[in-house]
Amino acid sequence: MSTARPIATTRVVDDADNPRLLRRKIRLEVLRGPDTGKSVEASSEEISIGTLPTNEFVLADPSVSRYHLRVTASVRGFVITDLDSTNGTWISGLRVREVTAAGAVEARLGDTAIRISPLPDEVEVPLSQGDRLGSMLGRSPQMRALFAQIEAVGRADATVLIEGETGTGKELLAEEIHRASARKDKPFIIVDCGALPDNLIESELFGHTRGAFTGASGERAGAFEVAHGGTLFLDEIGEMTPAAQPRLLRVLERRQVKRVGSDRYREVDVRIVAATNRDLRLAVNEGTFRPDLFYRLSVLRLRLPPLRERPEDVELLARHFLEHFAQRLAPGKPTPPIGPETLQRLVGYRWAGNVRELRNFMQRVALMAHGAGLGPAASLPIEGDLPQTSKLNASPPPLPPDAARPRDAPGGASVAVDLPYKEAKAQWIDSFETTYVKTLLNRCDQNVAAAAREAGVDRTYLFRLIRKYNLRDG
Numbered sequence: 001m002s003t004a005r006p007i008a009t010t011r012v013v014d015d016a017d018n019p020r021l022l023r024r025k026i027r028l029e030v031l032r033g034p035d036t037g038k039s040v041e042a043s044s045e046e047i048s049i050g051t052l053p054t055n056e057f058v059l060a061d062p063s064v065s066r067y068h069l070r071v072t073a074s075v076r077g078f079v080i081t082d083l084d085s086t087n088g089t090w091i092s093g094l095r096v097r098e099v100t101a102a103g104a105v106e107a108r109l110g111d112t113a114i115r116i117s118p119l120p121d122e123v124e125v126p127l128s129q130g131d132r133l134g135s136m137l138g139r140s141p142q143m144r145a146l147f148a149q150i151e152a153v154g155r156a157d158a159t160v161l162i163e164g165e166t167g168t169g170k171e172l173l174a175e176e177i178h179r180a181s182a183r184k185d186k187p188f189i190i191v192d193c194g195a196l197p198d199n200l201i202e203s204e205l206f207g208h209t210r211g212a213f214t215g216a217s218g219e220r221a222g223a224f225e226v227a228h229g230g231t232l233f234l235d236e237i238g239e240m241t242p243a244a245q246p247r248l249l250r251v252l253e254r255r256q257v258k259r260v261g262s263d264r265y266r267e268v269d270v271r272i273v274a275a276t277n278r279d280l281r282l283a284v285n286e287g288t289f290r291p292d293l294f295y296r297l298s299v300l301r302l303r304l305p306p307l308r309e310r311p312e313d314v315e316l317l318a319r320h321f322l323e324h325f326a327q328r329l330a331p332g333k334p335t336p337p338i339g340p341e342t343l344q345r346l347v348g349y350r351w352a353g354n355v356r357e358l359r360n361f362m363q364r365v366a367l368m369a370h371g372a373g374l375g376p377a378a379s380l381p382i383e384g385d386l387p388q389t390s391k392l393n394a395s396p397p398p399l400p401p402d403a404a405r406p407r408d409a410p411g412g413a414s415v416a417v418d419l420p421y422k423e424a425k426a427q428w429i430d431s432f433e434t435t436y437v438k439t440l441l442n443r444c445d446q447n448v449a450a451a452a453r454e455a456g457v458d459r460t461y462l463f464r465l466i467r468k469y470n471l472r473d474g
Contacts, residue, residue, distance in 0.1 A: 009073040009118055010045075012127070012141045019127040021141050023073050025119040033112030034060045043123040046303070047071045048083075048281065049109065054295050063087050063110025066291065067281035071116055074309075075141075076100050078118060080107060084282050134176045136169060137317055140310035146173075146302065153300055154180025159252070161237075161297045162275040164304030166458075167356030170275040171235060171449060173304060177273055178231040186230030190449050191223045194236035195460040201244050202260055206251070209261035224257045224268045231271045235459075237297065238276040238283055245290045252296045272297070307351040307358065314347045314358065321359050325366035336369050360456040434469045437462070441471065 009024045026047065029039040040057050047056045050067040059068075065085035072079045081098045082089040089096055090108040104117035128147035131139040138144065153160060154177050162170045171190070178188045196204050207222030223232055234240075240248065251257055252272065256265040274297050283289035307314065318338060326335040338346070351357050437451075444451040448466070452459040465471070 009078045010075050010141070019129055019144070021125040021127055021145055022122040023125055025121045025123065026071060026073065026078060027115075027117050027119055028057050028071075029115045029117075030059070031106065031113045031115055033110075035112065041119065045073050049114070050083075050281075052284075052291055054291070054298070059109070059112055061110050061112040064112055065110075065285050067285055068109050069107070070281075074100070077102055078116070080105070080116065083279065084285055085109070086285075131316060134172070134179060136172050136176060137320055138310065138313045139316055140305075140312045142305045142310050143313060146304070149302065150176055150180050153177055153302065155182070156300060157181060157183075157271055158299040159272045159297055160274070160300045160302060161280075162273065162302050162304060163279065164275070164277065165306045165354055166277045167354035168304040168306060169355050170277075170304055171233065171453075173302065174231070174233045174235075174273045174275060178233075178271075181231065181271065183230045183271055187227050188231050188233065189223050189227035190233045190235060190459075192235045192459050192463070194239035195463055198241050198243065201240065202247060205244075205248065206257045207259040209259050219259075222257060222259065224251060224270055225266060227270045228268055229270075231273055234272065234274040236276060237274040238278050238280055238289060242288060242290070245293050249290065249293045249296060252293075307354045311347050314349075314351075315343060317355060317358055318343070318346050318362055321362035322366055325363045326369065329366060356456060363456065430469075433465055434471070437465050437469065438471055441466075 009026070011022050013020050013022060023043060023045065025041050025043045027039065027041050028047065028049070030036050038059075042056060044056065048067055048070045049055055049057045049059065049064075050069075051059055051061070051064050052066045055067065063086075065083065065087070067083045068085045069080060069082050069089050072081065077100045079098060079100050080089065080091070080096065082096060087110045091099060091105060101116065104115055106113060106115050125145050126148045127141060127144040129144075130147070131137060131144070133147040133150060136143070136147070138147070150173075160174075160177060162173055164170050164173075175188060178184060191204060193201065203220070203222065205222050205224060207220050207225055209219055251268070254265075255268055255270075257268055258265050280289050280294050280298075284291045284294055307317075315338075322338065323335050326333075346358075353360075436455075440451045440455055441448070444454060448459060448462060452462045455462065
């Protein structure tokens with residue numbers, strides 16, 4: 001493999017009248033193996049190679065995995081990623097997990113050898129002129145290209161699969177797809193497939209009849225029926241158990257649901273938007289996710305890039321979050337600026353938890369600044385508290401304990417000092433969690449998804465607290 005500097009397969013033309021991203025085409029050609037001579041030229045951001053017909057480049061070689069590898073265009077070149085294939089991806093005699101290629105490269109997949117090479121021809125990808133889409137922010141080319149796609153995706157009314165790491169904002173993207181669609185005035189229903197135990201997921205999705213199982217004291221409509229006419233967002237679809245997948249597949253094919261315990265089918269008119277924090281092609285290779293269900297879900301696929309791939313968005317997001325939390329703490333007062341060294345470290349940090357981690361960190365910063373009584377002329381005093389940019393995998397250190405709330409803040413929870421330490425601590429935590437979650441839900445009109453976003457926690461965890469303290473309305 002060449003050691004030359006990688007060729008940028010994407011570049012941005014930031015013309016005020018016609019902002020666009022130019023992406024170079026990529027050519028794939030089989031040099032050896034059962035498909036010798038087969039080739040394709042592709043202009044999409046990502047190309048998958050394997051034996052299943054849902055790949056963009058399909059091979060007949062039985063030693064090639066169902067989804068063997070993907071090739072992704074980036075500003076650094078084109079990235080070749082092995083999808084945990086059985087026989088591996090080999091380049092220059094080395095088995096590779098992921099590599100950024102410079103110029104043409106030859107890769108071996110089982111008994112097949114292919115050449116992957118960038119072409120001089122470019123295709124235009126439109127970019128949004130703005131850096132905001134509803135509640136989503138981003139000035140990077142990746143996000144502006146995504147924003148530009150949403151209008152067309154919304155109109156299409158086809159099933160959408162959103163791929164992105166935890167904390168990237170998949171639920172926000174699903175909401176924007178719903179708002180851009182003709183279904184925007186109809187329900188937008190969320191089901192977290194990763195938060196539901198095996199024995200409840202079918203009831204949650206399809207509903208149940210009275211007496212269908214222990215505890216089923218009455219008829220209940222499932223999420224598909226509740227979302228009729230609107231959009232059903234299936235979050236963490238990759239966590240759905242193999243036992244539940246066939247029933248979901250039948251609903252996607254027939255647009256009919258049957259409640260648990262019933263023999264009657266009901267017609268449903270629902271658009272499905274699903275999301276996953278992992279590559280479902282790996283799950284297909286592992287045998288934990290049905291390939292036909294993946295095919296049905298991925299009619300349209302959107303990828304939310306992790307924050308480390310779009311550092312130009314960090315400043316915009318950090319300032320937005322700081323302003324948001326500072327104004328909640330001190331409405332109408334100017335927000336302290338972010339110092340230049342702090343900003344440099346924010347941009348250089350990898351943010352393993354993505355936008356959610358940045359949001360939580362800026363919330364702590366706002367609390368600390370408010371507790372310190374900083375005026376508008378003072379920069380945020382957190383230069384020494386942020387990780388060095390060289391510590392790419394470290395977590396941001398906690399702020400001082402007294403930054404958790406402003407000094408002299410009213411309403412602190414009382415501590416039963418007459419109890420043993422463990423009992424007093426448990427009682428205090430129970431009191432705090434109950435008060436916090438109850439107040440949060442009231443402020444968000446009992447919308448658990450919105451409450452989880454505001455609190456900066458996973459909905460799964462918030463649901464757990466709601467069940468623990470029996471805080472559901474009704």
